[in-house]
Amino acid sequence: MHRWARPISLASFLLAAAALGPALGEHLLTVAITTLFMIFLAIAWNLVLGYGGQFSLGHSVFVGVGAYTSTVLYTKAGLTPWIGMLGAGLLAAAVAVALSLVTFRYEVRGVYFALLTLASAEVFRGLANNWEFINGPVGILLTMKAAPRELLFLARLPYYYVILGLVGLGLAVTAGLERSRFGYAVMALREDELAAEATGVDTYRSKVAIMGLSAFLAGLGGTFYAQFYLYISPEIGFAFEHQLNMLMGTMIGGAGSLWGPVVGTTIFSALSELMRNLPFQSTRAVVTASKMVYAALLMLIIIFLPGGIMSLRLRRAPAPAPARPAPAPAAGGAAPRAPAGDGLLEVAGATKRFGGLTAVEDVGLTVRPGEVVGMIGPNGAGKSTLFNLISGIYRPDAGSIRLLGREIAGLAPHEICGRGVGRTFQITKPFLNLDVLSSVTIGTLTHARSLREGEAEARAVLERTGLSGRARALGKSLTVAERRRLEVARALATRPRLLLLDEVAAGLNPAELGEIIALVRGIAGEGVGVLFVEHLMQAVMGVSDRVVVISSGRKIAEGPPAAVAQDPAVVEAYLGEAYVLTARG
Amino acid sequence: MSLITPAVILQALVSGLLMGSIYGLVGVGFTLIFGVMEVVNFAHGHLVMAGMFGCYVLFQQFGLDPLLAIPVALLVGYAAGLFLYELLIRHVVAAPQFAQVVLTLALFIFLENGANFLFGGDLRGVTTGYTTATWHVGGVAVSIARLAGAAVALAAVFALRFFLRRTLFGKAIRAAANNRDGANLVGIDVPRVFRSTFALSVAAAALAAAVLTPFYLMTPFVGNELLLKAFVVMVLGGMGNVVGAWLGGVIVGVVEAVASVFVTASLGNAIVFALLIVILLVRPTGLFRAEAGG
Numbered sequence: 001m002h003r004w005a006r007p008i009s010l011a012s013f014l015l016a017a018a019a020l021g022p023a024l025g026e027h028l029l030t031v032a033i034t035t036l037f038m039i040f041l042a043i044a045w046n047l048v049l050g051y052g053g054q055f056s057l058g059h060s061v062f063v064g065v066g067a068y069t070s071t072v073l074y075t076k077a078g079l080t081p082w083i084g085m086l087g088a089g090l091l092a093a094a095v096a097v098a099l100s101l102v103t104f105r106y107e108v109r110g111v112y113f114a115l116l117t118l119a120s121a122e123v124f125r126g127l128a129n130n131w132e133f134i135n136g137p138v139g140i141l142l143t144m145k146a147a148p149r150e151l152l153f154l155a156r157l158p159y160y161y162v163i164l165g166l167v168g169l170g171l172a173v174t175a176g177l178e179r180s181r182f183g184y185a186v187m188a189l190r191e192d193e194l195a196a197e198a199t200g201v202d203t204y205r206s207k208v209a210i211m212g213l214s215a216f217l218a219g220l221g222g223t224f225y226a227q228f229y230l231y232i233s234p235e236i237g238f239a240f241e242h243q244l245n246m247l248m249g250t251m252i253g254g255a256g257s258l259w260g261p262v263v264g265t266t267i268f269s270a271l272s273e274l275m276r277n278l279p280f281q282s283t284r285a286v287v288t289a290s291k292m293v294y295a296a297l298l299m300l301i302i303i304f305l306p307g308g309i310m311s312l313r314l315r316r317a318p319a320p321a322p323a324r325p326a327p328a329p330a331a332g333g334a335a336p337r338a339p340a341g342d343g344l345l346e347v348a349g350a351t352k353r354f355g356g357l358t359a360v361e362d363v364g365l366t367v368r369p370g371e372v373v374g375m376i377g378p379n380g381a382g383k384s385t386l387f388n389l390i391s392g393i394y395r396p397d398a399g400s401i402r403l404l405g406r407e408i409a410g411l412a413p414h415e416i417c418g419r420g421v422g423r424t425f426q427i428t429k430p431f432l433n434l435d436v437l438s439s440v441t442i443g444t445l446t447h448a449r450s451l452r453e454g455e456a457e458a459r460a461v462l463e464r465t466g467l468s469g470r471a472r473a474l475g476k477s478l479t480v481a482e483r484r485r486l487e488v489a490r491a492l493a494t495r496p497r498l499l500l501l502d503e504v505a506a507g508l509n510p511a512e513l514g515e516i517i518a519l520v521r522g523i524a525g526e527g528v529g530v531l532f533v534e535h536l537m538q539a540v541m542g543v544s545d546r547v548v549v550i551s552s553g554r555k556i557a558e559g560p561p562a563a564v565a566q567d568p569a570v571v572e573a574y575l576g577e578a579y580v581l582t583a584r585g
Numbered sequence: 586m587s588l589i590t591p592a593v594i595l596q597a598l599v600s601g602l603l604m605g606s607i608y609g610l611v612g613v614g615f616t617l618i619f620g621v622m623e624v625v626n627f628a629h630g631h632l633v634m635a636g637m638f639g640c641y642v643l644f645q646q647f648g649l650d651p652l653l654a655i656p657v658a659l660l661v662g663y664a665a666g667l668f669l670y671e672l673l674i675r676h677v678v679a680a681p682q683f684a685q686v687v688l689t690l691a692l693f694i695f696l697e698n699g700a701n702f703l704f705g706g707d708l709r710g711v712t713t714g715y716t717t718a719t720w721h722v723g724g725v726a727v728s729i730a731r732l733a734g735a736a737v738a739l740a741a742v743f744a745l746r747f748f749l750r751r752t753l754f755g756k757a758i759r760a761a762a763n764n765r766d767g768a769n770l771v772g773i774d775v776p777r778v779f780r781s782t783f784a785l786s787v788a789a790a791a792l793a794a795a796v797l798t799p800f801y802l803m804t805p806f807v808g809n810e811l812l813l814k815a816f817v818v819m820v821l822g823g824m825g826n827v828v829g830a831w832l833g834g835v836i837v838g839v840v841e842a843v844a845s846v847f848v849t850a851s852l853g854n855a856i857v858f859a860l861l862i863v864i865l866l867v868r869p870t871g872l873f874r875a876e877a878g879g
Contacts, residue, residue, distance in 0.1 A: 055683055106866045110682050111625045115816050116865045119858040122813055126855025130848075137851075240809055244694055251687050288702040295695035302688045303676040 006175045006258070013262075014168045021160050029156040035269040036163040037224060041242060042249035042261030043170035044217035050256030051177060052210040053190025055110065057243055058099075058117030061124045062092040062215040064237030066222025068128070071140050071232050074150065081151040085223040092219025093212040100211040104204055121238055128234035139233025142226065151227045159228050166224060167262075170217055174258050177213075181445050181454075186210050188431055188442045190256075191475070195429035197413035198391055198422075200446035200494050204412075248294060252301055254308025256433070263309055268294050344369045344529040345390065345498050349399035352385055359385040361553040362399070367498060367529040372520060374544030374561070375533045378573060382553040383533045384426055387500050390531075391423045392416040403498065418446055422496030424487035426503045426533070430475030436462065436486060437471040443493025458493055464522075465489040466515065480507050488516075492523070499523060501532035505539045517543045541565070549573065589846060592724050597842040599725050605838020606735035609831035610793040611811055612818025613742055614786035620825015621762040621782045622678055624685045628692035630812030632787055635696050636662065636794025637803045638704060644711045644798070651711060651798035652733060662791025666784030674783055675776070693808065700805035710802045734796035741792055742831040745785070749827065758782055762825060810854070817861040 024032055041063065048056050069091045070084030079087075099120060108116055129137045146154045153159055177183035188196035189203040196203050226232040245265070253264025272290040280286045301308060347365040351358065360382040367373050377383050388394045390401055392413040401409040408416050417423075422443075431439045440458040441451070448454030462468045465485045470478065478486060484504050491499060505516050513536070520543050524530050534540045540547060540561065547564040549557040551573035557564050564570055615629045626632075636658060643649040643657070673692065677685045710716075715733075719726040749755035761768040761778040769775050801807075817837050822829030837857055844853035 049683075055686060102866065108865055111686060112865055114686055115625075115820075116862055119813060119816065119861045119865075122858040123855045123862070126852055126858070129851045130855075244690070247687065247690060248694070284705065285702060288698040291698040292695050292702065295691045295698065298691040298694070299673060299688055302684050302691065303673070306680070306684055 006178075010168070010171050010175060013171075014164065017164055018161065021157055021164070024160075026156065029160055031269060031273060033156060033160050033163055033228065035265060036160070036167050037221065037228070038245045038249055038268075039262050039265045040163060040166050040170050040224075041218060041221050042246045042253075042265050043167065043174060044214045044221065045243075045246035046250045046255060046261050047174065047177065047214040047217070048210055050250060050254075050260065051174075051183065051190060052186045052207060052214075054207060054211065055114040056117045056211070056214075057114045057247075058119075058121045059214070059218050059246055060238050060240055060242040061099075061117075061121045062096060062218035063222040063225065063242045064124060064128065064232075064234070065095050066092045066219030067226040067232045067237045068134055068140075068222070069219070070223040071142065071226045072134060075140060075142070080149055081223055081227055082149070085151070085220055088223040089216040089219040092222065093216040096211045096215030097208055100208040104207050118240075118243075121240065121243070125234050125238040128238060137234060139231060139236070140226075142230040144230055151223075152230075159224075163224055163228075166217075166220060169220075171258065171262075173213070173217065178258065179451065181451055182206070182209065184438065184442050184445060184451070187256075187434060187438075191431035191434060192429045194393065194413075195425065195431065195490075196442070198393070198417060198425070199443045199490055200414050200417040201442065202412070202414045248298055250308075252294075252298055252308055254310030257308070257310040260308055260310045267309075271297075343367070343402075344371075344404060345531065346402040346405075347386075347390065347399070348402075350386065350389055350396050350401060351398040352382075352389055352394055353397050358553050360389065360396075363550070363553075363555050365531075365548060365555070367531050369497070369529050370524050370527045371545050372524045372530045372532070372543055374540040374547045375531060375550060376535070376537075376540055376547060377550035381550045381573075383550055384502060385553075386550065387423060387502055387531075387533065390416075390498075391421055391500060417494055417496075420495070420497035421500065422491030422494045422498070423500035424484075424491050424502050424504055426506075428480075428483040428487050430478060430483050430486055432476040433474060435472050435474055436467055436478070436489075439475060439486060440467075440489045440493045443490045444495075446494045461489050461493045465492065465519065481509075481512055484508065484516075488519070496528060498529045498531065501530065501534075503533055503535065505534055505536050513539060537565075593846060594843065596725050597846045598839060599727060600731070601839035601842030602835055603728065603731040603735040603838070604842065605835035606738045606831065607731070607793060607796060607834070608814050608818055608837050609822075609834025610738035610741055610789060610796070612815040612822065612830040612834050613745060613827055614789035614793075615812075615815040616819040616822060616825055616830045617745075617789070617827065618783060618786045619819060621758055622779050624674065624678065625682075625689065626786070627686060627689040627812060628696060628808075629689075629786070629790060629815050630810065631693050631696040631808030632662075632665075632790040633794045633797070633811050634700060634803065634805065634808035636791040637798050637801070637807070638700055638709075639791075640795050640798040641709060641711055641803065644713075650713055651795050652737075655737070655792060655795050658791040658795040659788050662788035663784045665791070666787030667780060669787065670780045670783040675780070678779060693812075697805050697808060704805065706804055706806070708802045708804055710800075711798050713799050716799050728800065730800040734799070737792070737796050738834075739831065741789065742827060745789070746827050754778075754781070813858060813861070817857055817864075820861055820864050 021029070041059070045056070045059050048054050066088035069088040070081045073079040073084040073087055074081050103113060103116055128134060134140065142152070144154070145152055148158065151162070177186070185196070185201045185206045188199065188201050189206055193203050222237065248268060249265030250261050251264065252267060253262065254260035271294060272286065275290045275293070276286050280289060305311065343366045345365070345367040347363060350360055350363045352360040363386060375383055385394065389396050389409070392408065392411050392415065396409050400407055403419055403421065408419060437455065437458055440461055441454045444454035444457045448457060459468070459471070462471055465488055467482065467485050467489055470482060475486070488501065488504055501520070505513050508516065517539060520530055520532065544561050547559065547561045548555060549564060549567070549570050556569045556573060557567045611633055615626060618624050618626050639661065640651040640654055640658065643654050644651060669692070673688060677688050713730070715729045718729040720729065749759055757768070757773045758778050758781070760773055761775050765775055768778070814837060818830050818833040821833030821836055822831070840860060841853045841857050844856045
């Protein structure tokens with residue numbers, strides 16, 4: 001897509017809507033305002049769910065907190081809601097950040113997060129009902145008057161422009177997020193938290209921040225709500241209704257897409273308007289009947305079109321590779337600043353227990369810059385556990401893990417990645433709904449100064465790993481071999497000093513195997529230490545400077561490939577004691 | 586504060602215990618589906634609500650007492666469960682969690698607005714001969730309607746436990762809960778197990794509706810609160826643990842009733858949900874062992 005396509009479509013939408021305003025009659029104007037309000041809240045929620053992948057069902061908290069904040073500041077302190085609105089957004093964001101800091105620290109995920117946020121909305125409603133300062137269940141009434149400086153109007157049209165402005169803000173924030181480092185980090189964690197961490201994304205901070213941003217917008221929406229309806233109460237402000245509207249609009253339109261909330265919510269309002277023409281007894285009948293139809297539509301969508309209506313757009317054709325030359329310096333290479341000859345990675349006495357099982361016991365290991373160390377061992381020997389210890393996914397129960405002389409045990413995976421450890425996963429973890437270029441760009445953001453610079457570097461890494469032709473392919477459309485390359489490319493993009501490769505050659509044909517071996521040798525040639533686990537002996541023997549053998553969690557042999565292959569302990573570990581005896585006899 | 590005497594607290598404990606037993610029944614069906622299918626049914630509270638309106642209609646139109654309507658409730662609930670499973674749930678059993686949440690929330694919206702469309706948003710209740718009747722035992726007033734509901738709930742929970750532990754089909758359910766693929770491999774018809782489990786869960790919701798109807802005022806929106814109660818019950822009791830759910834229900838009922846004595850009723854609710862948040866944070870596996878049919 002052309003880089004101006006988003007701003008142009010956004011501007012034309014806002015201009016068209018602004019021009020339409022005066023042409024709308026009293027009734028349609030009211031419908032348009034409530035629709036835009038729901039769109040605005042859905043846009044806010046879409047940031048957390050669609051982009052961040054966190055299923056919050058407590059966003060009515062932020063609407064309520066926002067509505068009360070500006071209303072209390074206005075009625076008790078005389079502060080104009082134009083400014084109070086900012087306070088509303090900030091306080092809602094503060095509540096969201098506080099809530100997220102705790103829930104994400106305790107690693108509450110998925111439906112549990114949904115549950116917890118839903119319950120928090122009930123807690124806030126209960127508290128508001130019992131807080132005399134804000135009139136408890138009675139609520140706060142605003143006077144109807146024409147006071148533009150106080151965000152109060154007698155006519156509808158000014159409200160229309162205010163909420164249209166907010167929708168413009170929400171869309172601009174979303175579009176900006178899609179093209180920002182923060183947005184890339186958030187989308188990576190939505191796709192796979194562990195892989196995002198290992199690629200240098202601070203997932204904890206990103207989750208908290210996206211909740212804060214989203215709640216800020218929802219808080220602004222709360223202020224608008226109070227000013228438009230001139231009334232706020234616990235039942236209205238913290239109503240689950242807000243949350244359901246956000247959910248319906250976003251899900252029908254398409255979560256994680258810029259226009260999804262706009263499309264989905266507009267369809268809902270249009271449907272309600274159509275149903276007004278049916279011979280219903282009351283407004284309640286119209287509203288409830290249209291919600292029933294809408295709920296049925298939502299069921300159909302989630303069963304048959306889980307991506308929402310926006311997923312129906314034809315996927316754009318892969319963009320042709322740009323003509324601009326790849327940048328020359330450090331094309332996905334290492335930072336060869338390690339003191340030569342010194343140990344790059346020094347593992348000593350590393351031990352990890354799971355309950356009664358000791359997966360890794362007292363393992364020592366050294367990798368020097370530019371050295372390729374192969375690690376072999378039977379299934380379940382503890383190789384992957386050792387990788388997880390080095391990359392920070394597990395914390396060792398004993399022992400030390402040093403990188404360039406500094407202890408890294410106990411650091412978070414993204415911090416270890418930042419120190420210069422890149423890794424791949426044995427069971428590949430591609431970012432399924434991101435394209436290859438974006439996935440690799442996320443890796444460069446550990447050091448790139450801008451997204452543009454990161455993308456240029458990512459293209460160079462793709463060139464090197466043979467993925468250039470697939471730059472715009474989504475992670476989920478890749479073949480097994482391509483997924484393995486993507487793992488390597490993503491790790492390489494973080495400019496590692498130490499690269500941990502976990503069975504990257506598994507399932508490859510001989511030609512692909514040759515390419516991988518050449519790639520590994522090339523990476524090591526730049527001074528990067530490589531530690532790699534492999535079952536294919538051909539690969540291990542062909543590329544390793546040194547081989548380490550792990551069995552039952554312990555290191556049983558170490559040395560040049562040829563010597564290790566002859567070691568009786570190794571033969572025994574692989575083939576059993578009887579085989580050793582026979583071979584000797 | 587002088588109003589808080591030992592007698593008042595005892596009264597709260599008894600009322601809480603009775604109400605809690607029924608909360609346990611509301612939560613049992615909810616925890617069962619989660620334990621077996623790993624589906625969180627956000628419409629569970631609204632299924633209870635729908636059942637209550639069903640009982641209301643039976644009472645108003647045909648004079649059928651809600652407690653006598655229990656067999657009807659169980660049958661209709663089971664059939665409705667089969668229908669809903671075939672129509673909706675089976676499509677998302679293997680789908681990502683968020684699809685399950687959205688689908689069941691859509692059912693939530695459908696039922697709430699359906700009830701609102703048919704009955705309006707006002708509070709409604711059923712007045713039977715025993716709705717306000719009480720027994721006085723040592724200074725404590727025991728509501729007959731609640732006592733009957735609590736007894737039915739307790740019996741139902743233990744009947745369900747017996748079914749899951751002692752019958753062949755119950756064992757198949759527990760096997761499928763423990764390991765879906767493993768159960769499939771040994772010849773258990775997993776889709777059939779899921780369908781029946783969902784139907785059982787809706788039947789339990791309908792039963793809860795029947796015992797609530799004589800004394801509990803209903804609106805189309807009551808499902809939301811019941812859903813959250815079911816959540817607390819499930820989390821307290823351990824995901825999928827049937828007897829745990831009943832104990833969890835009792836804890837919820839007692840906490841709520843005692844909190845209403847010391848603070849106000851509306852804050853009592855908030856305290857129950859705050860309890861849920863704390864437990865989700867520090868002990869997400871629940872206070873009791875998590876096991877389907879345990």
